[in-house]
Every structure is written in structure tokens, then in C-alpha cells.
Amino acid sequence: MASLPTPTKEGGEPSESGNPQSPNGPAGxxxxxxxxxxxxxxxxxxxGVIGAGLxxxxxxxxAAAGPAILLSYALVGVMVVFVMRMLGEMAAAQPTSGSFSAYADRALGRWAGFSIGWLYWFFWVVVLAVEATAGAQILESWIPAVPQWAWALIVMVVLTAANLASVASYGxxxxWFAGIKVVAIGVFVIIGLLAVFGALPGSDNAGSGFAHLTDTGGFLPKGPGAILTGVLLVVFSFMGSEIVTLAAGESSDPERAVSKATNSVIWRIAIFYLGSIFVVLALIPWNDPSIEKDGSYVAALNSIGIPHAGQIMDVIVLTAVLSCLNSGLYTASRMAFSLGKRGDAPASFARTNARGVPQVAILSSVVFGFVAVFFNYQWPDTVFAFLLNSSGAVALFVWLVICFTQLKMRGIILREAPEKLVVRMWLFPYLTWATIAMISFVLVYMLTDDAGRDQVLLSLLVAAIVVVISLxxxxxxxxxxDRVEGDVKGAVE
Structure with missing residues (x-):
């Protein structure tokens, strides 16, 4: 049976050698x-699809779109489903720790793999700082005797130690982090739906049915344009769906894992995003002041008389933050590892210890994360604001690269190992091009938004710098x- 060749460096050296244990090669x-x-x-x-941003x-x-925010989540959800299907097609055929960066390297050129790999690493390093700070704020509110910077340091050190121990420790x-998030949202949706339909009375809002979706200015109180504004606000909360394709490279059955994850992304988004937001909007009017004051989920829980809703949600948000921090460190380190294997990062990034852990890649990523945390405390409105904005549109860049890569990788897979095409993008290539058009439209629309404009322009600036470096x-x-080849030729002659 033919097998899909791994990407190679110049001269045919495998970038990530395979073995029966792992697609990424033997430890040591x-x-x-x-x-x-x-x-x-x-x-x-x-x-992975449930971020703290939700x-x-x-x-x-x-607040920006009213009940129509459901359409915003649905539009972005459809886009993510398509992108994940494309990525799943490639990852099932060739699971690797570099995921879309390694595929772009092969399909689009070395410059593409280098650029999107480093941009993705940069995105997650900044996320480390954001999540560490968010977690520290919650912990400080519980135990004020420990300063916020110390809590940020503690959570970073603990999760770094877990990642350094073994990939099983990260897993x-x-x-458990993801399990708590999943159970919490599942319980919230069930209890909320019982209240919506009057089976769990506890307040004036319980048993309201679907009335609140239209009784305060209609379903589109801010007009149709607010749907697109909502898209800009929710699109980045979906980042992280692709992590499973990086992690699959360290599993015993990556093809099955990727196929399962790709096939389940539709119901995950439907339940966790659309389902939970629907419950919030059905329980309380969209313009209820408590939504912005307490947060949408706390306001919904309070409306049906759940005691200590704020404290409960703090625990869940902290879990989501720690989950994102844990996965962010893992993702950044594995992308650095893959870049090192392909010669696009220091060779030390590609070295692993006896447990198969890329220690240098992990420590290098967390060091930059600590630097970003320092910037957040020292210069939050200047240096850190620049880091946030300059990485803000990277998620959309990554999704675009996945689309263009899949257009070429489909042909490569069919030519070299058609039996590996166990996951297929629907209606290829039409839905791929439609997804490219959707993502491009969001990027262009962001230029009309004051906050979005800075993110797109600064992200484009950083992307241009990285592309130039790669070229x-x-x-x-x-x-x-060429010089080495000429020297060898001259010596032979």
C-alpha cells in the first residue's frame, strides 16, 4: 500500500520522519x-472550540446586534466548519505536529509554511499573556493577599511544568479543563431550556418561550448591518478549533482522531455556541442592563434564580482560561518544533528529550509569553496593545492559508496516495472558494470598523515583515x- 510522503527539506531530507509510534518520529x-x-x-x-471568549x-x-447575534454566530460557525473540514482532509492524510504550516510548506512553498507558522506561533504567545492575566484577575479577587502578577506567574509555571513533563500530562x-467547560455549558443549556419552556419556574422570565427574541425592537433591532458587526466581535472566539489537528500527530491513531473531530465540529458549534447564546436571549431581553453588567451567562442564571451564579461562572471562566493557556503553550511549542524540523527555526527547537517532549520549544515559547505578560503590566496601552492588534487578524490569515493549501493538497494526495483521502471537503472546489470569499469579505469589512481596522492593518504589517524575512x-x-553545488562540481571536474 502506498503512503503519502512527508514534506522534505531541500536535498530530500525528511522534515519529520515517521515511525510506528508516531508520525513525528522516535523520541530522542x-x-x-x-x-x-x-x-x-x-x-x-x-x-478546543469553547474559548474563554464565549x-x-x-x-x-x-449588545451590538441583539437577537441577530445568533446569525453572526451561525455565519462564523459555518465558516469554521468548512475550514475544519478542509484541514481535516489534509490532517487525516498526513498527520503532523506542524499541521497547516507543514501543508502550506509543501503546497504553496517554503515561504508560506515559514510565514504562517511563525504568525501562528506569535498569535498564541500573545494569547498566553492575555489568558494568564485574565486568570490572575479572577484568582486575585478570591485571594487578594497574593498580587495579580504573582498569580500570573504561578499559573504559567504550573502549566509549563505540565507541558514539560510529557504530552500525556498536557492531555x-x-x-479535565475541557470536561468542566463541556459539562458546564451542557448543564446551562438544559437548565435554561427547561426554564424557557416553563418547566423550571423561578422568575418572571421563566416560561417566556421565544418571546424575548422579538419583543424588544424585533429580531433585528439594530438593522441587518449589525449581523456583520456581530461577526467581527465573535469570529475570534472560535480560534482553537484547529488544535486537535496538531495534537493528532502525537496519538496512536491520528487518522481516526482527525476524522472524528472533523465530523463532530458541526454539533459542537451548534450546541455550545448557538445553543447557549439562544438560551441567554430566550431568558432575558437582549438590552437588559444586567447582561453587560454581570455578563450574559451570569445574567441568565440570575434570571432563573440560580444562587451564587457569579461565583459559579467565575470558576467556569477560570477553567476556560486555564484550558486556553494550557493549549496555547502546547500549540505554540509544537508549531515551533515543526518549524525547527523544517529548518525554519533554530535546530534546538526540534530536539526532544527521552519522553518525546520538545523542551527548548516549550521554554522558548513560555519565555516570550512571560515577556508579553510583562508588557501587559508595564505598557498595557502601548506595547501590549500593539501586540494584541498586530496578532488580531492572524486567525483569519490562518484560515485563508488553509483554504488555499487545500486547493493544491487535494491534487497531491490524489496523485500520490488516494487511499489516504478518508476525509473529503464537500463540493470541492466550490465550497473552498466560497469560504475564501467569506473570509476575505470579513477582512475587508473589518477595515470599515474602527477597532477592526487597526487589527487588520497591523496584522498585515507584521505578516508582510514575516513574509519578507522568509523570502x-x-x-x-x-x-x-548553488555555491555548494558549484564547488562540488568544480572539485569533480
Whole structure:
């Protein structure tokens, strides 16, 4: 049976050598180990789509669009489903820790893999600072005797230690973090629906049915344009869905894990995003002041008489923050590892210890995370604001690259190993091009928004710098290769 070749460096050296243990090679020889169990990957796939932004950011979306925010979530959800289907097609055929960066390297060119890999790493390093600070704020409110910076340091150190121990440690932490998120939202949706239909009376809002979706200015109180405004506010809360395709490279059965994750993304988004936001909007009017004051989920819980709703939600948000921090460190380190394997990062990034852990890649990523945390405390409105804005549109860039990569990788897979095409993008290539058009439209529309404009322009600036670096690096590499080839030829003659 033919197997899909792995991407190679110039000269045919494998970028990530395979073995029966792991697609990334044996531990101790620069490879990762298959340390993630099926239950780890299942929960990473489910929890990866639930970011802290869903809990703390949904209030601003509801305020901007009213009940129509459901359409905003649905539009972005459809876009994410399509992107994940494309990524699943490639990842099932060739699971690797570099995921879309490694595929872009092969399908679009070395410059593409280098650029999107480093941009993605940069995005998650900044996320480390954001999540560490958010978690520290909650912990400080519980135990004020410990300063906020100390809490940020503690959570970073603990999760760094877990990632350094083994990939199984990361998987175990994420299994429980994601499990708490999933159970919390599931319980919220069930209790909320019981209240909506009058089976759980506890306040004036219980038993209201669907009335609140239209009784305060209609379903579109801010007009149709607010749907697009809502898209800008919610799109980035979906980032993280792709993590399972990176993690699959460290499982014993990556093809099955990717297929399962890709096929389940539709119901995950439907239940966790659309389902929970629907419950909030059905329980209380969209313009209820408590939504912005307390947060959408706390306001909904309070409306049906759930005691200590604020404290309960703080625990859930902290869990979501720690989950995102844990996965952010894992994701950044694995992307750095893959870049190192392909010669696009220091070679030390690609070295692993006896447990198959890329220690240098992890420590390098967390060091930059600590630097970003420092910037957040020292210069929050200047340096850190620049970091936030300059990484703000990277998620959309990543999704665009996945689309363009899949257009070419489909042909490569069919030509070299058609039996590996176990996951297929629907209506190829039409839905792929439609997704490209959707993402491009969102990017262009962001230029009309004051906050979005800064994110797009600064992200484009950083992306342009990284692309230029990659092109210069590739040019130097080719010239160096030409010189070596000329020297060898002269010596032979």
C-alpha cells in the first residue's frame, strides 16, 4: 500500500520522519511520542472550540446586534466548519505536529509554511499573556493577599511544568479543563431550556418561550448591518478549533482522531455556541442592563434564580482560561518544533528529550509569553496593545492559508496516495472558494470598523515583515546551495 510522503527539506531530507509510534518520529531522535489517548483527543476536539471568549465576550456581541447575534454566530460557525473540514482532509492524510504550516510548506512553498507558522506561533504567545492575566484577575479577587502578577506567574509555571513533563500530562490537564467547560455549558443549556419552556419556574422570565427574541425592537433591532458587526466581535472566539489537528500527530491513531473531530465540529458549534447564546436571549431581553453588567451567562442564571451564579461562572471562566493557556503553550511549542524540523527555526527547537517532549520549544515559547505578560503590566496601552492588534487578524490569515493549501493538497494526495483521502471537503472546489470569499469579505469589512481596522492593518504589517524575512531566507538558502553545488562540481571536474 502506498503512503503519502512527508514534506522534505531541500536535498530530500525528511522534515519529520515517521515511525510506528508516531508520525513525528522516535523520541530522542528529534521526534514526538504518541502519548495522547483517544479520550484526550476527543476532549481536546470538543473543548478546543469553547474559548474563554464565549463566556466573557458574548455580552458585547449581544449588545451590538441583539437577537441577530445568533446569525453572526451561525455565519462564523459555518465558516469554521468548512475550514475544519478542509484541514481535516489534509490532517487525516498526513498527520503532523506542524499541521497547516507543514501543508502550506509543501503546497504553496517554503515561504508560506515559514510565514504562517511563525504568525501562528506569535498569535498564541500573545494569547498566553492575555489568558494568564485574565486568570490572575479572577484568582486575585478570591485571594487578594497574593498580587495579580504573582498569580500570573504561578499559573504559567504550573502549566509549563505540565507541558514539560510529557504530552500525556498536557492531555490529562486539558481533558479535565475541557470536561468542566463541556459539562458546564451542557448543564446551562438544559437548565435554561427547561426554564424557557416553563418547566423550571423561578422568575418572571421563566416560561417566556421565544418571546424575548422579538419583543424588544424585533429580531433585528439594530438593522441587518449589525449581523456583520456581530461577526467581527465573535469570529475570534472560535480560534482553537484547529488544535486537535496538531495534537493528532502525537496519538496512536491520528487518522481516526482527525476524522472524528472533523465530523463532530458541526454539533459542537451548534450546541455550545448557538445553543447557549439562544438560551441567554430566550431568558432575558437582549438590552437588559444586567447582561453587560454581570455578563450574559451570569445574567441568565440570575434570571432563573440560580444562587451564587457569579461565583459559579467565575470558576467556569477560570477553567476556560486555564484550558486556553494550557493549549496555547502546547500549540505554540509544537508549531515551533515543526518549524525547527523544517529548518525554519533554530535546530534546538526540534530536539526532544527521552519522553518525546520538545523542551527548548516549550521554554522558548513560555519565555516570550512571560515577556508579553510583562508588557501587559508595564505598557498595557502601548506595547501590549500593539501586540494584541498586530496578532488580531492572524486567525483569519490562518484560515485563508488553509483554504488555499487545500486547493493544491487535494491534487497531491490524489496523485500520490488516494487511499489516504478518508476525509473529503464537500463540493470541492466550490465550497473552498466560497469560504475564501467569506473570509476575505470579513477582512475587508473589518477595515470599515474602527477597532477592526487597526487589527487588520497591523496584522498585515507584521505578516508582510514575516513574509519578507522568509523570502530573504529562502533566497540566501538557494544561493548558498548553488555555491555548494558549484564547488562540488568544480572539485569533480
Amino acid at each position: 531522535s528529534g521526534g514526538l511520542q504518541a502519548g495522547l489517548k483517544n479520550r484526550h483527543l476527543s476532549m481536546i476536539a470538543i473543548g 463566556f466573557v465576550g458574548s455580552a458585547s456581541g449581544i 490529562e490537564f486539558e481533558f 530573504v531566507k529562502e533566497s540566501v538558502r538557494k544561493k548558498s546551495g
